[in-house]
Amino acid sequence: MNPTVRPQPGRSHDRGRLVVEDLSLERGNRKLLDEVCAIFEPGVVTAIVGPSGAGKTRLLRCLNRLDEPTGGRVLLDGVDHRSIDPRQLRRRVGMIFQLPAVFAGDVRANLSYGLNDPDEEELVVALDAAALPAHLLGQEASTLSVGQAQRMCIARALLRRPECLLLDEPTASLDRDATTAVEQLVASLAGQDLAVVMVTHDLLQAARTADRALLLVAGRVAAVGPADEIQARWPTESAS
Amino acid sequence: MADGVRVVSRAVVASAVVALAVAAARARGLHIERELLVAAGRALLQLGAVALVVTAVFDQLGLSALFLLVMLAAASASAAGRWGNVARARARALAAIGAGAGTVLAVVFASGAFELQPRFLIPLAGIVIGGSMTATALAGRRLGEEVGDHVGTIEARLALGISARQALAPHISRAAVTALIPAIDQTKNVGLVTLPGAFVGMLLGGASPIEAAQVQLTVLFLLLGAESIAAIVATHLVANALIAPGERIELETQPPL
Ligand SMILES: Nc1ncnc2c1ncn2[C@@H]1O[C@H](COP(=O)(O)OP(=O)(O)OP(=O)(O)O)[C@@H](O)[C@H]1O
Ligand SMILES: [Mg+2]
Numbered sequence: 001m002n003p004t005v006r007p008q009p010g011r012s013h014d015r016g017r018l019v020v021e022d023l024s025l026e027r028g029n030r031k032l033l034d035e036v037c038a039i040f041e042p043g044v045v046t047a048i049v050g051p052s053g054a055g056k057t058r059l060l061r062c063l064n065r066l067d068e069p070t071g072g073r074v075l076l077d078g079v080d081h082r083s084i085d086p087r088q089l090r091r092r093v094g095m096i097f098q099l100p101a102v103f104a105g106d107v108r109a110n111l112s113y114g115l116n117d118p119d120e121e122e123l124v125v126a127l128d129a130a131a132l133p134a135h136l137l138g139q140e141a142s143t144l145s146v147g148q149a150q151r152m153c154i155a156r157a158l159l160r161r162p163e164c165l166l167l168d169e170p171t172a173s174l175d176r177d178a179t180t181a182v183e184q185l186v187a188s189l190a191g192q193d194l195a196v197v198m199v200t201h202d203l204l205q206a207a208r209t210a211d212r213a214l215l216l217v218a219g220r221v222a223a224v225g226p227a228d229e230i231q232a233r234w235p236t237e238s239a240s
Numbered sequence: 241m242a243d244g245v246r247v248v249s250r251a252v253v254a255s256a257v258v259a260l261a262v263a264a265a266r267a268r269g270l271h272i273e274r275e276l277l278v279a280a281g282r283a284l285l286q287l288g289a290v291a292l293v294v295t296a297v298f299d300q301l302g303l304s305a306l307f308l309l310v311m312l313a314a315a316s317a318s319a320a321g322r323w324g325n326v327a328r329a330r331a332r333a334l335a336a337i338g339a340g341a342g343t344v345l346a347v348v349f350a351s352g353a354f355e356l357q358p359r360f361l362i363p364l365a366g367i368v369i370g371g372s373m374t375a376t377a378l379a380g381r382r383l384g385e386e387v388g389d390h391v392g393t394i395e396a397r398l399a400l401g402i403s404a405r406q407a408l409a410p411h412i413s414r415a416a417v418t419a420l421i422p423a424i425d426q427t428k429n430v431g432l433v434t435l436p437g438a439f440v441g442m443l444l445g446g447a448s449p450i451e452a453a454q455v456q457l458t459v460l461f462l463l464l465g466a467e468s469i470a471a472i473v474a475t476h477l478v479a480n481a482l483i484a485p486g487e488r489i490e491l492e493t494q495p496p497l
Contacts, residue, residue: 064399065486065487065488066395066398066399066488067488068484068485068486068488082486086398086486086487086488087401087402087403087487088401089401090398090399090400090401090487091400091401094399094400095399097392097395097396097399099392101392101393101395101396101397103393103396103397113397113400113402114397114400114401114402114406153396156400157399157400160400160401
């Protein structure tokens with residue numbers, strides 16, 4: 001991993017700590033999240049696992065304020081994230097979606113979207129961090145394979161030098177090789193002091209990629225611990 | 241007397257054409273017979289009523305202003321009804337239509353191009369309010385559809401730290417442009433593909449083709465202006481409704497707290 005993608009020098013080690021306190025999200029009369037508590041530390045990859053509909057995506061979206069919780073709060077480095085400018089917050093807490101979001105234009109335009117013309121070197125380094133070759137820069141982004149597009153999205157997020165990275169089932173639409181590439185990339189991010197939170201429905205993937213797993217069932221935290229120990233707490237068919 | 245007979249026979253013939261449309265719709269199983277009949281019926285009642293009302297207010301500026309307010313309210317309700325789930329849709333539609341029609345009417349009457357009399361105010365206001373209504377309805381609806389279709393891309397932009405307004409910007413422009421296509425095409429194709437209402441009306445009413453063309457040009461230019469303003473204001477206001485606090489997009493309207 002090239003060091004220039006790393007956070008700015010002088011950044012203290014404990015920046016990017018996300019603390020979730022009693023987070024609830026209600027829609028209509030349904031509690032999609034019910035008093036969720038969690039801590040996501042820099043340098044640690046946490047997998048959020050759980051059955052379909054458990055609220056994994058909703059929890060992730062509350063972390064960068066794409067969803068507004070109806071109760072509780074999220075602290076970024078001890079600061080309630082509602083008191084941070086949302087644009088600033090989202091540059092510090094990057095997000096990768098299940099389907100890669102490709103904007104019009106070439107890969108260069110996609111990477112530098114919203115940035116004040118970043119230099120070529122930075123773009124190449126970001127691509128390299130996402131295991132993509134530099135020659136893709138001029139390629140029309142819509143022509144990338146889904147796996148390449150997803151890695152481009154990761155490179156695009158890393159360019160903003162986030163302190164945390166949220167990934168929502170980033171390999172759901174990828175084949176095995178592309179999945180392996182993304183998993184290795186995710187695992188390596190923790191080495192760059194990022195707090196990484198990855199939603200996955202796959203416990204094996206959680207075990208391969210994450211340092212710890214958080215099991216969400218029906219909007220509540222059912223267990224936290226090493227991924228291989230979470231298996232036992234997974235709800236049976238009848239319970240879910 | 242012969243005139244009266246002619247008018248009645250024209251009405252009968254026109255009604256027969258509607259009946260033909262209904263029969264064709266039924267034969268093809270389009271299930272729009274009811275809508276066709278309701279539309280024709282409403283047009284009959286409303287135009288009849290308007291003719292009477294206009295006659296009554298024709299020499300009273302105050303009354304005709306009141307009449308315009310009623311038109312404006314109806315146009316706002318109609319346009320807002322096309323938007324789907326938008327908070328305070330009527331107020332937003334009213335602002336858009338009012339901006340489009342109001343600006344144009346203010347220019348036209350303040351400049352002295354037309355005298356501020358009911359006989360000019362009512363038809364001109366009717367035309368620009370109608371045009372603004374269409375542009376407002378289309379612009380707001382299209383923006384809602386655009387945002388619904390591209391919510392993934394928009395949220396991806398938000399997630400990169402872009403403001404909600406910037407993330408919506410391309411969709412706002414596209415919606416405004418789409419809403420203006422009818423006005424632009426009607427203007428640029430006038431005489432080639434279509435003979436629009438004012439021109440046709442004046443010819444049928446016995447005016448010379450030159451006079452008819454002059455009036456039609458005026459109408460088209462006023463419409464272009466009013467509709468452009470209405471579409472721009474409408475997309476702006478509908479975008480405001482879709483943007484939730486915290487630079488978020490809120491598509492489903494929350495139940496009131
Ligand atoms: N606007 C809404 N109103 C009501 N319920 C909703 C709304 N949005 C989502 N839900 C419900 O919230 C629950 C949690 O959804 P979420 O997308 O977070 O699940 P998930 O754990 O990510 O599932 P998956 O693994 O299938 O992606 C689901 O049961 C979903 O049906
Ligand atoms: Mg999900």
